Amino acid sequence: MEVLVAMIIFLAFILPLIVQMSASVKINRGKDKMVAACILEQEAARLKMFPDDVFYTKRRTINGIEWIIKAAFQGNELKKCTLSASAKGKKVDQVIFYLYEKKN
C-alpha cells in the first residue's frame, strides 16, 4: 500500500517535470524556427535589394548558435532562389522565391 502511494506521489511529481522538459524541447524547436524565419527574411530582403551580392554559403552566430545559410539559384533573368537555414547540423527551414533582375 505504502509503495503504491509512494509511486503515485513520485509520478505526480515526475510527470509535470517530464512534460515541462518535452515542452521546453518543443519551445526550443519553435524558437529555432522563429530564428530561422528571421534569418531567411533578412537574407532574402538583402538579396532582393542587392541582387549582385550573391552568396552560396554564409555563417551567422546568433545567441551562441552557429547558423549556416545556404543559397541556390536557378534561371537567368528570373532567378529561382532557395534559401535554407541550418543549425546544430539540422536544416531548420527554407524559403523559395523568384528574384527578378530588371533589364537596363
Added chain:
Amino acid sequence: MVVKVKPPSISHIKHQTFNITQYLTYNSGYTLYLVMVILFIAGILFTVSLRASSVAHIQSVRHIHSLQAKFLAQSGIARAEYFLNGGDGHDLNWETDRLEETIDNFGTIVISCVPFGLLSKINSTGNRLNESYTLEEIMGRDIPRTIESAITLTGHVGGLVLAKGTTIQGTVVLHHGTVKRGNNKSPIPGSEKWVKQMESPPLPFDIRKITDFMNESANTIALSISSKTALNGHCTITGSNDSLLTSNPLIINGDCSIGAVELDNVSVIVTGELKINKGALCRKSSFLAGKITIVNGISKKSLFFSNDVLTIKGGVHKAQFFSNDSIVIEKEAQFPGSSLWISHRIQDNDTTITGGIVFSEKGNYSGHAVCFTDSIEGKSEILVGPSVALGEGSVFNGTIITDGDINLKRVTVNGHIYCRSVVAVDNKMSYKNWLLGCSHAELEKEIPFPLIGDLPAKVSLIE
C-alpha cells in the same frame, strides 16, 4: 482495508494530549486524499504546460509557413514583372485571368493580371500548406526612351527662346532652328551639345491602347443604361454599410453622390454625374461616369473616366483620370505620389475642338499628363487652342505629352515636355516657343509611367 476512526472532538482535545503522528499513521484515508489533490494539481499543470508548449510550437510553425507563403506571393509579382517586361515572348499587354504555378513540392503561386486603365492590376496568392498570402499591386513602367529629352518640340515652328531667368537641364529636341537667349540673334554658345535637330512624331508612342480603353469605357457607360441590375434615379452613398455597395459593379442610371464612405476595390458606373465629396476614400476602385466632379476626398490607386468634363476641385489624389473632354484641376487639389491625366480632344462641331488639361496656378502636381487630339487634317477652319495649360507658379513633376501646344510661363517643370510648341501670353503680348521665367530640371524620383510605349521597359510597382 481502510479503518475509519472518529476524529477526536474538541472537548476531547482539551482534556487529552493529541498525538498527530499517531493520528496520521493510523488514518491512511488522509494519504489517499492528499495523493488525489496532488494528482489533480499535477494534472492541471500537465494540461496547461502541454497546451502552452503546443500553442507556441504551432504559432512558430504557422509563422514560418506564412512567411513562406508571402515569399511565394511576392514571387508571383516578380513573375508578372518578368512577363510584362517582355519575358518569355510576352509584352506590356500581357494579361491573364489565372495562372497557377507549382514550385517543386513546396507550394503554389496563383497570379491574375488584368488591365486597370493604362496600368495593370496584379493579384498574386502564395500557398504553402495551410497558409496563404495574397498581394494586390498596380504596376507601371519607366519613362520610354522616346521622351527622355528635357523638351521636345515636334512642330515646324523654328527654334526655342529662353527668356531671362529660364533654365533648362537636359537635351532639347527641335525640328529645326536653334536655342537662343532672349532677343539675341545668335544661339547660346555651346548649345549644339544639348540641342538636337530631328523630325519627331506628334506623339512619342502608339495611342491605340489609350483610345481603346477610352472607347471601351464610353461603351460600358452607354450599355449600362439597358442593364437589368441598374438603379434608376439619383443615388447618395453615405455609409460603408450602404446596401448599394453589395453589388459590384454598381450601375446607376442617373446621378450619384458619394459622401464620407470607404470604397475598396469597387466598380461604379454612373450614366449621369458622379460627385465625390468630403470624407470619401476610394482605394483601387474604378468610376466610369457621364461627368465627374471631385469636390473633395481621397483617392488611392483608383481610376476615373468621364465622358464629359472631369473637374477636380479638391482632395488628395493618386489616381488615373481620363476624360473625353477637358480635365480641370483647381488649386485646392493635391497630387502627391503619381497620377495620370489623360484628355482626348474631340471635334465637337464644324469649328470647335473640345478637351484639354488645365492645371490651376500655384499647384503642385506629380504624375504624367497626356492630351491627344482627333485627326483634324485638312480642316483648316478649326481653330485649336492649347491642349495643356499649366498655371503660373505651378510645380510639375513628371511628363507633359501632347500633340498640341502647351501654355506655360513662370512654372517649374521637373521631368519632360513633349509638345508641338509652347505658347504664352504675357503683358498682352503673345509668345510662341518662348519659355518665360521657367525652370526646368531632371526628374529626381522616377514616377511610374503607363504601360505604353516601346520595350525595353522597367516595370515596377506603384507605391
